[in-house]
Amino acid sequence: MKIFVHQVVGDHCLTVADGRRLYKHFIPELQAAREVELDFSGVCVIGSPFFNSSLDFLLRDFEMEELRRLVKVSNLDSQAQAVLKRVVKNCNLYYRSTPP
Numbered sequence: 001m002k003i004f005v006h007q008v009v010g011d012h013c014l015t016v017a018d019g020r021r022l023y024k025h026f027i028p029e030l031q032a033a034r035e036v037e038l039d040f041s042g043v044c045v046i047g048s049p050f051f052n053s054s055l056d057f058l059l060r061d062f063e064m065e066e067l068r069r070l071v072k073v074s075n076l077d078s079q080a081q082a083v084l085k086r087v088v089k090n091c092n093l094y095y096r097s098t099p100p
Contacts, residue, residue: 001029006042013046019053030062030070041075051087059091 008025009018026036040046058067076084 001026001034002037002039004039004041006040009043009050011042011044013040013043013050015047016049016053019050019055022050022054023057030058033070035070035072037072037074039074040077040080043075043080046076046080046083048083048087051084052091055084055087056091059088064092 003022003026005013005022008022013019013022022038026038029036058071062070073084
């Protein structure tokens with residue numbers, strides 16, 4: 001399933017509420033083990049709170065290998081890619097070091 005983030009959230013993806021809106025949109029697909037592509041074309045601004053709230057719980061509930069297979073990100077500029085990588089790294093460290 002391809003999800004156009006701009007259509008779900010808008011051109012500014014900044015807040016926790018924005019991230020939760022996107023998360024609720026794609027989590028049923030992942031729970032059913034179906035691939036999801038998050039297309040960021042048309043999105044102008046992305047903040048770390050957005051990534052934290054939309055992708056954070058994925059690292060809690062899924063293994064990284066499974067996420068790499070199921071979640072694809074497209075049309076994300078290099079600055080937003082750097083923010084996403086930092087968020088994923090921090091979340092992965094947190095969930096792997098915190099006992100269940």
